[in-house]
Amino acid sequence: MRTKKIIFFSLFLLIFFSCFAQEIQFNKVDSTAKLTEGPYVFWGNETATIKYILNNNYVSQDITVRGEGLFSFNLEGFDGDFEISSYIPKINPSTYSDISKFFVISDIHGQYDRMVEILKNNRIIDANLDWAWGEGHLIILGDVFDRGDRVTECLWLIHKLEMQAENWRGQVHYLLGNHEIMVLQNNTSYVHDKYKKTAELMQMKVSDLYSVNSEFGRWLRTKHTIIKLNDVLFVHAGIHPRLTYYNYNFQAVNNSIRSNIDASKDKIKYNELLNFLFGSDGPLWYRGYFEDTKTSTQIRQDQLLELLRNMGVNKIVVGHTTQDFINPFFKDSVIPVDTGIKTGNKGEALLYENGIYYRVKANSYKEQLIFPIE
16 A cells, blocks of 8 residues: 555656646756847837847847838848837727638747747748738737747737738737736746846846837737627636626726736735736636636636626637637637647647638648537
8 A cells, every 4th residue: 555655656746847847948048059039129219229139149229210100120140021110009999890710829938930830831821921811810819928938039920910911901919918917017937048038138127128118018018908809709818707897898908907017016906906807817817717727716607608698799719728629618608729839839729710610730630610509
């Protein structure tokens, strides 16, 4: 009996340290390799300052902005052109109707190669990584940040695709996740060492890379937390039924979170509504749709269906809580899409096209999701 207990305990320790090591490897940087990272753009009155690390050296250069509009630049040591606009980014609508096709991925966590593989093989982007999906809508349900070491590449690609999609009357929706908020608020718990080293070489905090006067920072501060396409709601984590107690619609949620990203911890802590929105039961963190959650009480089916009715939708698509594959539940009203892209070799996407939902793989294989007729 004692031998069995020893074997069981040994297996437990092996599994624990294996999982711990897997989490640590996300954040490790090769100390022998020379660091090249960036670029980061910071806006002044008449200049754009481009900052980056090239072979462990910090480089900063100013570009004079003549008038307002789009312009591009390229840099030694970096692939392709970077396009930016001196215009202040606009806040797009949060509600869309009559959308014939959309494609949803979530929780990329710096896994640039896997994101590109999924988008390219499913013809959302072409071989040159340019927009190829016409009037379609690409939805990224947050958590592009943290863990992986190619967050910046992910951000620049999404940034470019967003501008390109609009030229085709398509749309890219990058929603805020808990890890976006964490980094913007300088919580570096899951930040890869690469970005800590970058900030150190630039004599900044990690959050300064995304400050309100930076290209990434002002762009991220226009993003929604919740959007609605047709009769479907999209959010990073989930909607707690408590939201209805505040008589609060999702547009108001977007505005409150967006306008308080840079609020002090005390302001958030001592404001009941903000404490809820940014807390474990808010739309950035809530896990109450899942049985195995340890942070939230699981929602009842009648509560969920009533919540969706109140919000005028039939389904809710969420990320945040990793699943083995996309498998709708709660009478098919909840569709989870975080399926492990963060590992670098897993992950599916949700495709809606011609009135049909599909689970799609990185290799473009797709399988129809069957919803029972009620």
